[in-house]
Amino acid sequence: MGVFLGDTARNTLIKWTTNAVKARYATGAYLSPFTSPRSANGFKRSALETSEQIRAAGGEFWFDPMTYALNMPRAGDFRYYDTWELWDCTRGKLSSRQAKRDHIDRVYAIQSELSSPLLASSLLVSYPDSPMSQDALELSEEAVTAAPSAWLTVAGDLQFWGAGAELDAHIGALDQLEPAGWLLVVARSDNSMPPRASAEEVFGLMRTTFALSQDKPVRVAFGDLAALPAVAAGAEAIGTGWDLRQRICVYQDFEERGSDQDGGGWYQRPTLLGLMGGLTKGEYSTLASESPTLATSLSPGDIGPKPEQAFHHHAMLLTKIVNELNDLAGRDRVDALRRRYTEARPDWTEVRRITGAKIGADRWIKPFLDGLDLFAASEGWV
Numbered sequence: 001m002g003v004f005l006g007d008t009a010r011n012t013l014i015k016w017t018t019n020a021v022k023a024r025y026a027t028g029a030y031l032s033p034f035t036s037p038r039s040a041n042g043f044k045r046s047a048l049e050t051s052e053q054i055r056a057a058g059g060e061f062w063f064d065p066m067t068y069a070l071n072m073p074r075a076g077d078f079r080y081y082d083t084w085e086l087w088d089c090t091r092g093k094l095s096s097r098q099a100k101r102d103h104i105d106r107v108y109a110i111q112s113e114l115s116s117p118l119l120a121s122s123l124l125v126s127y128p129d130s131p132m133s134q135d136a137l138e139l140s141e142e143a144v145t146a147a148p149s150a151w152l153t154v155a156g157d158l159q160f161w162g163a164g165a166e167l168d169a170h171i172g173a174l175d176q177l178e179p180a181g182w183l184l185v186v187a188r189s190d191n192s193m194p195p196r197a198s199a200e201e202v203f204g205l206m207r208t209t210f211a212l213s214q215d216k217p218v219r220v221a222f223g224d225l226a227a228l229p230a231v232a233a234g235a236e237a238i239g240t241g242w243d244l245r246q247r248i249c250v251y252q253d254f255e256e257r258g259s260d261q262d263g264g265g266w267y268q269r270p271t272l273l274g275l276m277g278g279l280t281k282g283e284y285s286t287l288a289s290e291s292p293t294l295a296t297s298l299s300p301g302d303i304g305p306k307p308e309q310a311f312h313h314h315a316m317l318l319t320k321i322v323n324e325l326n327d328l329a330g331r332d333r334v335d336a337l338r339r340r341y342t343e344a345r346p347d348w349t350e351v352r353r354i355t356g357a358k359i360g361a362d363r364w365i366k367p368f369l370d371g372l373d374l375f376a377a378s379e380g381w382v
Contacts, residue, residue: 001237001326002319004060006222006246007032011044014053016242016308021059025315027237028060030221031114033084034069034077034254035245038110051114063114064221065107067092067121068155068185069254071132076256084110094123094135100142108147120144120179122153124187128163128170137173144177152177153221154208155185161208162200171208181217184208184230191250193267194277194363195226202371206233207378222249225277225318225364229372231325232337240318242311243267268310273317274298275351276344277364283355290354298347331381334372341369 004027005017013029013036020026031047040046045053051061069075070092078091087093088102103121111118120143123136140152154174160167186205188195206229209218213234220227223238224247231238240246244267245253270284271277275298279287284303288295303313321340325333348361376382 001027001217001219002322003027003240003315004062004219004237005029006239006241007035007064008241008243008246009035010243012242012308014045014050016311017054017059018057019308020312020315021054021057023312025312025319026059026240028062029054030062030064030239031116032064032066033081033086034066035080037080038083047114051116055115061114061116062119063107063111063116064119064153064183065110065121067103067107068124068153068187071124072187072251072254074251074256075254077254078256086110094139097138097142100139101146104139104143104146108150118147118150118180119183120147120150120152122155125156125170126159128156128160128166133170137170140174140177140179144179148178149180151181151183152179153183153185155187157187157189158198158201161186161204162198163204164200167204168207168211171211175212179216182212182219184218184220184235185222185249186220186226187249187251189251191244191248191252193244193248193269194359195248196363197226197367197371199367199370199374202229202368203374203378205230206371206375209233209235210375210379222247224248225271226368228276228321228325228337229368229375231322232333232372233375234333236326238318238322240315241267242307266307266310268307270299270303270310271314271317272299272351273320274344274347275364276340277348277359277361279351279355279357283351283357286355287351294347294350294354298351331376331379334376334381338369338372338376341365341372 017029038047054061086106094100125133125136143150209230210233212218218235219237220230220235221239224240227238269278345361352360
């Protein structure tokens with residue numbers, strides 16, 4: 001399956017998604033009510049036109065209600081959100097079964113209107129054994145009761161994904177609902193790239209993916225490079241994009257913003273396959289100048305100076321890795337990704353020596369490799 005694209009505050013979603021689908025470095029895109037209006041507004045196309053054009057190009061189109069963003073700290077970016085009429089009364093009020101069902105029905109009606117697969121609403125959970133986790137479970141139960149063919153979202157912060165046995169119990173309860181598929185979300189408190197991940201968080205995401213993917217498809221929204229361990233555990237696809245907010249789910253992206261803020265920003269830092277990570281444009285320029293042979297060996301293909309060229313190069317590399325892992329099964333998937341991580345470490349040492357890069361294997365490799373190793377050990381594969 002490779003990669004799919006998150007929504008963007010820019011007006012590039014249709015063109016760049018259709019280009020990516022036709023060139024086979026993305027499968028389609030998700031539209032968010034926080035990022036796109038329901039009707040055309042002179043800057044962005046209508047949701048219906050977006051759906052029609054992406055599907056006409058052969059891509060998947062999904063409408064993701066992203067209800068979990070409503071209980072993020074300081075959530076307040078509702079300029080587009082309130083145009084969707086997802087609530088009967090108070091935005092985010094899910095205090096009764098009736099309120100939950102009304103919201104679910106509204107989401108499903110919009111998804112049917114847009115020819116989107118059914119993707120249920122969910123809540124952001126910090127502790128798997130808490131009143132919020134129980135509310136999330138009840139919302140998922142109601143969603144599957146209303147439409148057994150729906151996919152379910154599991155959204156949690158770093159505490160949630162690193163919660164060990166309590167996480168496993170929560171996922172076990174959700175798994176009994178038997179939806180059509182799963183969309184996993186890791187919410188973060190800052191937009192550092194690479195994400196400030198922990199081995200425990202990566203391990204939890206891998207355990208969850210492995211368990212849920214035994215009989216249903218699993219995808220990781222936003223995930224990008226940080227979600228590759230989940231692919232090794234069985235996920236079929238991960239989210240990415242050309243804006244940072246398409247690659248990482250961060251609280252600040254849902255805060256109230258001024259009318260002159262679009263909330264987007266080109267992410268043009270080159271991705272190097274051999275490093276399993278990226279450099280700043282200046283660092284890459286130094287590497288290409290001082291050691292062109294090494295630069296070429298680490299980053300096959302033309303990166304290009306323009307935003308779409310940088311995105312194309314990045315998405316192609318992600319697709320290559322995801323497809324490579326999807327062609328394998330079980331332990332072989334984990335071993336293949338582990339090889340990529342371990343082979344990247346010595347190259348990072350040389351690249352940092354040449355470029356003076358401040359971020360290296362300690363951020364791009366270590367937490368993900370450590371999480372991978374915890375998972376392999378738990379399965380008796382080491």
